Amino acid sequence: MKISPERMRRAFGFIPTASFADGVCHLIGGFGNCGVVETDEGLVIFDITNKALGPKIFRDLREVTDKPVRYIIYSHGHFDHCFGFAPFIKEIKEKGWDMPEVIAHENCVKRFEKYRMLDKYHIWLNQQQFASLKSPLEVSAHETLDPTIIIRGNEEYTFKFGGFAFEIYSEWGETDDALWLWLPEKKVIFAGDLMVSHFPNVGNPYKVQRYPKHWALAMERMMEKNAEYLAPGHGELIEGKEKVKEVLSITAEAMNFVHDEVVKRLNEGKWFEQIFHEMVEIFPDKLRNSPYLLPMYGCYEFAIHAVYRLYHGWYDTGNPTDLFPAKSADIAKEFLKVADGAQFLEQAKKTVEQGKLQLALHLLDVILNGTESENALLLETLKLKSKVLKQKADIETSFIATNIINNGALALKPKIKDLKNKLKSQNP
Numbered sequence: 423m424k425i426s427p428e429r430m431r432r433a434f435g436f437i438p439t440a441s442f443a444d445g446v447c448h449l450i451g452g453f454g455n456c457g458v459v460e461t462d463e464g465l466v467i468f469d470i471t472n473k474a475l476g477p478k479i480f481r482d483l484r485e486v487t488d489k490p491v492r493y494i495i496y497s498h499g500h501f502d503h504c505f506g507f508a509p510f511i512k513e514i515k516e517k518g519w520d521m522p523e524v525i526a527h528e529n530c531v532k533r534f535e536k537y538r539m540l541d542k543y544h545i546w547l548n549q550q551q552f553a554s555l556k557s558p559l560e561v562s563a564h565e566t567l568d569p570t571i572i573i574r575g576n577e578e579y580t581f582k583f584g585g586f587a588f589e590i591y592s593e594w595g596e597t598d599d600a601l602w603l604w605l606p607e608k609k610v611i612f613a614g615d616l617m618v619s620h621f622p623n624v625g626n627p628y629k630v631q632r633y634p635k636h637w638a639l640a641m642e643r644m645m646e647k648n649a650e651y652l653a654p655g656h657g658e659l660i661e662g663k664e665k666v667k668e669v670l671s672i673t674a675e676a677m678n679f680v681h682d683e684v685v686k687r688l689n690e691g692k693w694f695e696q697i698f699h700e701m702v703e704i705f706p707d708k709l710r711n712s713p714y715l716l717p718m719y720g721c722y723e724f725a726i727h728a729v730y731r732l733y734h735g736w737y738d739t740g741n742p743t744d745l746f747p748a749k750s751a752d753i754a755k756e757f758l759k760v761a762d763g764a765q766f767l768e769q770a771k772k773t774v775e776q777g778k779l780q781l782a783l784h785l786l787d788v789i790l791n792g793t794e795s796e797n798a799l800l801l802e803t804l805k806l807k808s809k810v811l812k813q814k815a816d817i818e819t820s821f822i823a824t825n826i827i828n829n830g831a832l833a834l835k836p837k838i839k840d841l842k843n844k845l846k847s848q849n850p
């Protein structure tokens with residue numbers, strides 16, 4: 423089931439501003455949501471989106487209130503949550519207001535340092551992960567609005583402001599620097615990316631380790647609050663006690679399921695391939711069909727990787743052949759001595775006709791990895807691989823997976839063009 427572009431846009435945060443909890447709270451959509459608590463003494467802001475959309479959320483905020491920003495809380499240190507600060511700071515300076523307190527977890531500060539160290543790498547990998555977005559994301563952490571109040575370990579931090587209590591909790595989940603905000607008087611949770619109303623982004627193929635079991639525990643702690651409103655990090659506000667409970671509980675159930683079932687299989691002495699394919703087989707319909715767990719960004723399959731990787735080393739096949747493997751080009755050349763490229767291509771075509779697209783890719787890669795000079799064969803192979811990738815992308819729902827597949831197809835284009843030119847000059 424392909425997810426509609428409109429649903430994707432809303433899920434990413436392109437939503438109209440919602441005012442709720444007697445008009446005290448607002449949720450403003452940017453690439454990441456900006457949560458606002460409006461008090462008589464000023465505003466508490468929960469996340470300020472990315473650099474490009476900072477001006478957008480600032481304009482939208484100023485349409486609903488002109489009060490000064492007194493606190494900014496970072497749900498976590500990702501680029502879509504704490505880099506849109508420039509217009510806020512500009513206004514504070516122009517009006518001569520006091521600078522706000524900025525609250526973040528200690529691991530958020532470490533994250534900013536890591537981003538600076540891996541600057542070029544992060545630009546490169548985010549360009550791949552978000553390749554289908556029209557405007558490239560700015561992911562530099564050289565300019566940050568640094569926290570003035572730092573929460574350490576699993577500390578809770580509470581403060582009173584403008585007649586309201588603010589309770590901030592530390593968690594691990596999508597990241598190890600996650601904070602969520604509970605506003606007891608209004609029964610509101612601002613969840614950051616611990617809640618995105620689709621399958622949690624755990625096991626992202628490009629990113630560092632994430633934490634499914636901790637994620638489930640965070641959902642369970644949120645459930646204890648019996649909240650009336652749940653403001654997610656991306657996508658629309660979730661309203662009503664029953665619905666809030668439902669979405670938290672199904673997310674916890676999914677995270678517990680994938681964690682506990684992988685752990686069970688690790689204890690049975692199974693290797694990754696067996697665990698992965700068994701897990702795909704046993705994915706319960708209740709989770710597969712939940713409207714709150716659509717595989718729009720991350721997906722169940724990625725989550726299996728996350729759990730395995732959490733507890734296991736990189737040697738994941740149990741086959742010593744894979745301990746010090748030869749180059750794939752050398753392996754392919756040996757295969758092509760047994761059966762030539764034309765035979766592999768013929769077999770790949772048959773598997774495509776049978777709808778076995780993944781197997782076709784493995785066959786085509788033998789030709790592509792092991793062939794250097796047969797231009798006509800290479801051209802036909804590349805064209806078929808490109809077609810198969812497009813077919814796979816058409817049925818894929820995860821934004822990240824679709825981008826990876828499409829990037830692969832795109833990378834074949836110049837090679838195809840080059841081969842066509844070579845063949846033309848050989849046979850003018």
Ligand SMILES: [Zn+2]
Nearest residue numbers: 454502615655
């Ligand atoms: Zn986010």
